[in-house]
Amino acid sequence: MINFQYSRATDVADAVRQIAADPTAKFIAGGTNLIDLMKDDVERPSRLIDISRLPLNTVEVDPDGGLRIGALVPNSDLAYHPLVETRYPLLASAILAGASQQLRNMASTGGNLLQRTRCAYFYDTTTPCNKRVPGSGCSAINGLNRGHAILGASDSCIATHPSDMCVALAALGATVHVTGPEAQRTIAFADFHRLPDSTPQRDTNLRPNEIVTAVSLPAQRFTTNYSYLKIRDRLSYAFALVSIAAALELEGNTIKDARLALGGVAHKPWRDGDVEAALRGKPATRTTFTNAADLLLLDAKGLEHNTFKIELARRGIVRTLTQAANGTPQTQSNKKIQ
Numbered sequence: 001m002i003n004f005q006y007s008r009a010t011d012v013a014d015a016v017r018q019i020a021a022d023p024t025a026k027f028i029a030g031g032t033n034l035i036d037l038m039k040d041d042v043e044r045p046s047r048l049i050d051i052s053r054l055p056l057n058t059v060e061v062d063p064d065g066g067l068r069i070g071a072l073v074p075n076s077d078l079a080y081h082p083l084v085e086t087r088y089p090l091l092a093s094a095i096l097a098g099a100s101q102q103l104r105n106m107a108s109t110g111g112n113l114l115q116r117t118r119c120a121y122f123y124d125t126t127t128p129c130n131k132r133v134p135g136s137g138c139s140a141i142n143g144l145n146r147g148h149a150i151l152g153a154s155d156s157c158i159a160t161h162p163s164d165m166c167v168a169l170a171a172l173g174a175t176v177h178v179t180g181p182e183a184q185r186t187i188a189f190a191d192f193h194r195l196p197d198s199t200p201q202r203d204t205n206l207r208p209n210e211i212v213t214a215v216s217l218p219a220q221r222f223t224t225n226y227s228y229l230k231i232r233d234r235l236s237y238a239f240a241l242v243s244i245a246a247a248l249e250l251e252g253n254t255i256k257d258a259r260l261a262l263g264g265v266a267h268k269p270w271r272d273g274d275v276e277a278a279l280r281g282k283p284a285t286r287t288t289f290t291n292a293a294d295l296l297l298l299d300a301k302g303l304e305h306n307t308f309k310i311e312l313a314r315r316g317i318v319r320t321l322t323q324a325a326n327g328t329p330q331t332q333s334n335k336k337i338q
């Protein structure tokens with residue numbers, strides 16, 4: 001039994017004040033990840049600051065035509081929100097590929113960003129893990145690493161970020177809004193999650209005293225040519241081995257703009273600007289998509305059990321871009337692509 005205090009934040013300023021006063025406290029939103037971590041003795045917060053009743057649960061159109069999503073909007077509400085279904089269907093698809101209906105009802109937008117890795121050693125307190133106990137070693141590098149990173153890993157940690165929603169947010173160029181004791185600031189989604197380097201205990205660039213208040217999306221929505229493909233060991237209720245969010249803007253058969261982000265392959269949702277640039281101006285063909293996949297995976301590195309993920313990602317990228325080009329999200333149709 002872990003002893004901890006419980007308090008409820010009355011507003012955002014109060015939440016920030018409370019967390020600043022106690023460096024070992026944790027915010028709790030839906031609790032779907034944090035409570036599991038506490039039960040497994042991975043997280044031992046001295047205090048839970050309940051933020052679930054803060055007024056951060058609305059989805060609103062912002063003045064420049066984008067969308068502002070409150071940090072406490074539940075994953076289900078977000079996926080089925082009419083503005084998301086019609087304007088950002090890629091995001092709706094990605095959210096619905098994650099977890100289960102019950103979990104999505106509880107899980108919050110902010111909590112989804114901050115959920116921790118599913119590396120089994122991270123949850124097993126009898127094994128060394130640099131993310132859980134810095135400097136103790138990484139059990140996965142020479143252990144069971146079938147689900148681990150093929151891009152951006154380090155000698156300290158090869159864990160992956162498990163979120164589906166975040167892969168779509170990365171592809172759509174989201175911005176994270178945070179509030180700290182001194183100020184509010186925004187963080188580009190690409191800079192929110194970190195690569196492990198030598199400090200894998202830090203998943204994100206959120207500062208210890210800051211709270212996520214919202215996530216915003218730009219006006220550009222990719223409503224026609226998009227697809228989210230999640231490849232996993234079973235069809236539902238499983239984390240991704242590899243997932244791919246693809247979105248294209250086409251002029252005839254020419255790619256005007258492209259977005260491509262991968263999940264399950266790195267410590268953060270993986271988006272590569274060079275690959276997107278290489279897609280622009282090219283015809284939407286299998287050759288173009290195969291070249292994009294090869295470029296994205298140029299530096300991919302497999303370990304004993306996860307090398308298969310490189311080929312899986314390569315094929316997944318081609319298939320997802322093909323689905324996006326065809327306007328056939330989540331299907332296997334590739335009739336129109338030569």
Ligand SMILES: Cc1cc2nc3c(=O)[nH]c(=O)nc-3n(C[C@H](O)[C@H](O)[C@H](O)COP(=O)(O)OP(=O)(O)OC[C@H]3O[C@@H](n4cnc5c(N)ncnc54)[C@H](O)[C@@H]3O)c2cc1C
Nearest residue numbers: 029030031032033034098099108110111112114163164212
């Ligand atoms: C069995 C199972 C299967 C799952 N499958 C998937 C899946 O396939 N795909 C997927 O994407 N996800 C999956 N999930 C993860 C689930 O989506 C996350 O647990 C959920 O999104 C976390 O949200 P929460 O509100 O419950 O977070 P909490 O558990 O309340 O918090 C998680 C972390 O975020 C911090 N936090 C929460 N809100 C804020 C905030 N506003 N500002 C700062 N810090 C904050 C907390 O302090 C804590 O550290 C699964 C979870 C379970 C249990």
Ligand code: SF4
Nearest residue numbers: 119129130138157158
């Ligand atoms: S991969 Fe990362 S999370 Fe997993 S055991 Fe190694 S250090 Fe820990």
